[in-house]
Amino acid sequence: MRALWRRLGWLLRGGEFVLALAIVVALWHGLSIWVGKATLVPPPLLVARAWIALLGDTLPEDALASLGHLAGGYGFGVTTGFLLAIACTRFATLEAIIDPLIELLRPIGAIAWIPLAILMFGIGTGVPIFLIFYASMFPVFINTLAGIKQVDRRLVQAAQMLGAPRRMIVTHVVLPAALPLVLSGARLSLGVAWASMVAAELTGSDAGLGWRIFWYQEFFAMDRVMAVILTIGVLGYSLDTLLRGLQRALTRWSPDSEAATR
Amino acid sequence: MTQTQRTLLPLLFFTALIAAWEIAMRGFGQAGLVPGPSGIVVAALRTLGDGSLWSATAGSLQRVAIGFAIGAGLGIPLGLVMGMLAPVNRALSPIVDSLRSIAPIAWIPMALLWLGIRGNAALFIVAYAAFFPFVVNTIQAVRLIDRNLTHAARALGAGNWLILRAVVLPSAIPSILTGARISMAFAWGSIIAAELAMGIKVTSGGSAAVGLGQLMVSTLYIRRDVDALVLYMIVIGLISLGIDLLMRRLQRTLTPWRQA
Numbered sequence: 094m095r096a097l098w099r100r101l102g103w104l105l106r107g108g109e110f111v112l113a114l115a116i117v118v119a120l121w122h123g124l125s126i127w128v129g130k131a132t133l134v135p136p137p138l139l140v141a142r143a144w145i146a147l148l149g150d151t152l153p154e155d156a157l158a159s160l161g162h163l164a165g166g167y168g169f170g171v172t173t174g175f176l177l178a179i180a181c182t183r184f185a186t187l188e189a190i191i192d193p194l195i196e197l198l199r200p201i202g203a204i205a206w207i208p209l210a211i212l213m214f215g216i217g218t219g220v221p222i223f224l225i226f227y228a229s230m231f232p233v234f235i236n237t238l239a240g241i242k243q244v245d246r247r248l249v250q251a252a253q254m255l256g257a258p259r260r261m262i263v264t265h266v267v268l269p270a271a272l273p274l275v276l277s278g279a280r281l282s283l284g285v286a287w288a289s290m291v292a293a294e295l296t297g298s299d300a301g302l303g304w305r306i307f308w309y310q311e312f313f314a315m316d317r318v319m320a321v322i323l324t325i326g327v328l329g330y331s332l333d334t335l336l337r338g339l340q341r342a343l344t345r346w347s348p349d350s351e352a353a354t355r
Numbered sequence: 356m357t358q359t360q361r362t363l364l365p366l367l368f369f370t371a372l373i374a375a376w377e378i379a380m381r382g383f384g385q386a387g388l389v390p391g392p393s394g395i396v397v398a399a400l401r402t403l404g405d406g407s408l409w410s411a412t413a414g415s416l417q418r419v420a421i422g423f424a425i426g427a428g429l430g431i432p433l434g435l436v437m438g439m440l441a442p443v444n445r446a447l448s449p450i451v452d453s454l455r456s457i458a459p460i461a462w463i464p465m466a467l468l469w470l471g472i473r474g475n476a477a478l479f480i481v482a483y484a485a486f487f488p489f490v491v492n493t494i495q496a497v498r499l500i501d502r503n504l505t506h507a508a509r510a511l512g513a514g515n516w517l518i519l520r521a522v523v524l525p526s527a528i529p530s531i532l533t534g535a536r537i538s539m540a541f542a543w544g545s546i547i548a549a550e551l552a553m554g555i556k557v558t559s560g561g562s563a564a565v566g567l568g569q570l571m572v573s574t575l576y577i578r579r580d581v582d583a584l585v586l587y588m589i590v591i592g593l594i595s596l597g598i599d600l601l602m603r604r605l606q607r608t609l610t611p612w613r614q615a
Binding site: 109110112113114117132133186189190192193194197198200201202204205206207208209211212287288290291292295296297302303306307309310315318319321322323325326327328329330333 | 360361364365368369442445446447449450452453454456457458459460461462463464465468469543544545547548551552555556571572574575581584585587588589591592593595596599
C-alpha cells in the first residue's frame with residue numbers, strides 16, 4: 094500500500110494539484126448536472142464564462158472599491174494599533190488605561206458594530222472602512238505590544254553602553270527586534286479585515302465585491318454571484334500571499350521566520 | 356506603578372468615562388437618539404424581562420453549536436488525511452487555502468438558495484467558518500508529531516489504523532483543541548454576520564426574529580432603540596468572552612500535561 098502510494102506520488106508529483114483541481118471541478122460539474130438547475134448549482138463552465146464577462150463589466154470597479162475600503166480601513170487601523178502600542182510602552186499610565194479598554198472592546202467583534210455603524214455613517218463607504226479599521230487595529234496593537242516587550246534587554250543595554258541616543262535605540266534596536274511579531278500581527282489583521290470587509294459591504298455599503306453579490310442575487314444571476322464569491326477568495330488569498338512574501342523578505346534573519354511565514 | 360495603581364486607574368477612568376457619557380448625552384438632550392449608560396440598563400431589564408433577548412441568544416448559540424460540530428466532524432478527518440499523506444496535502448492545500456480566503460459570509464446568497472432562511476443558511480455559514488481552523492490545526496498537529504513515536508510503533512508491528520488511534524490522535528489533541536478555540540471564535544462571529552445579512556437583505560413577511568443578528572436588525576430598522584443595540588453588542592462581547600474561557604478550560608482539563 095505504501096509502495097503504491099509512493100509510486101503514485103512519484104508519478105503525480107507536481108501534477109497533484111492539477112489533478113485535485115480537475116477532480117473538484119468534475120465533482121462540481123457532476124453535482125450541477127445531478128441537481129439539474131443552473132441557478133441552484135451553476136456549472137463551472139458557466140461560472141467561468143460569467144467571470145470573463147464580468148471582467149469587462151463590473152468586476153474591476155467592484156474590486157477597486159473593495160480594495161479602496163481595505164486600503165483606508167486597514168491602513169488607518171494598522172497605523173493606529175502600531176502607534177498606540179508604541180505610546181503604551183513609552184507611558185505606563187497610558188498602558189494601564191488603554192490595555193483594559195482594548196481587552197473590553199476586543200471581544201465585541203467588528204461584526205457586532207454593523208448596526209451601530211449603519212446608524213452612525215449611513216449606508217456607504219463609512220461602514221466598511223470603520224469595520225475594517227476596528228477589526229485590524231487589535232491584532233497589530235496586541236502583537237506590537239508583545240513584540241516590544243520581548244525585546245532582549247541586553248541588546249538595549251549594549252546599545253546604551255555604546256552611547257546610542259534614545260531615538261537610535263528605538264529605530265535600530267527595538268523596532269527591528271519587534272518586527273517579526275508586528276508583521277505577523279499585520280497578517281492576522283488582514284485576515285479579519287478581509288472577512289469584516291465582505292460582511293460590511295454585504296450589509297451596509299453601496300459598492301464593493303460584497304455588495305455586488307446581493308446585487309446579482311436580485312437578478313438571480315447565480316453564475317455571476319459564484320464568480321464574485323470566487324473572486325473574493327482569489328483576491329484574499331493573493332493579498333495574504335503578498336503579505337507573507339513581505340514577511341519572509343523582511344524577517345529572513347529571525348529564527349522563527351520559517352515557522353511564521355509558512 | 357504599583358499593583359493597586361494599575362487596577363484603580365482604569366477603574367477610575369471607566370467610571371469617569373461612563374459618567375461623562377451619561378451627562379453629555381442628557382446635557383445635549385440626545386436621550387433616545389444616542390445610546391447612554393442608563394438607557395442600556397433599562398433596555399437590559401426590559402429585554403431580559405420579556406424573554407426576547409434569551410430566546411434570540413439561545414437560537415444563535417444553538418446554531419453555533421451545531422455548525423461547530425459539523426465543522427469538527429468534517430475538518431478533523433480531512434486534516435488527519437492531509438497531515439498523514441503528503442501527496443494528498445500537496446494536492447488539496449491550495450484548494451483549501453483559496454476556499455479559506457473566501458469570507459464565509461460571502462456564501463450567504465448561495466446558502467439562502469440551498470437551505471432557505473429558516474436558520475439553515477446561517478448554519479451553513481457557521482459550519483464553513485468552523486471547518487477551516489480545524490483542518491489547518493489538525494494538519495499542523497499531525498506534522499508536529501515526533502517521528503520517533505510513529506517509527507517505534509511501526510517497529511513494534513503496529514498497523515496504520517493502530518498508529519492513527521494510539522499515536523497520532525493522542526499527540527494531535529492539544530493542537531486540535533487550539534483549532535477548536537479558533538473555530539469557536541470564528542463561528543460566533545459568523546453567526547452574527549449571517550443573521551445580520553439575512554435580517555437586512557431578506558425581507559420575509561412577519562418572520563419572527565430567530566437570532567441575535569435578526570434581533571439587532573429589527574431593533575435598528577423597526578424599533579430604532581439605540582440603547583438596546585448597544586446592549587446586544589455587549590451581550591455579543593460577553594458571550595465571546597465566555598466561549599473563550601470555556602474553551603480554554605476545556606483545553607486545560609483535556610490536556611493537563613500541556614502547560615499552555
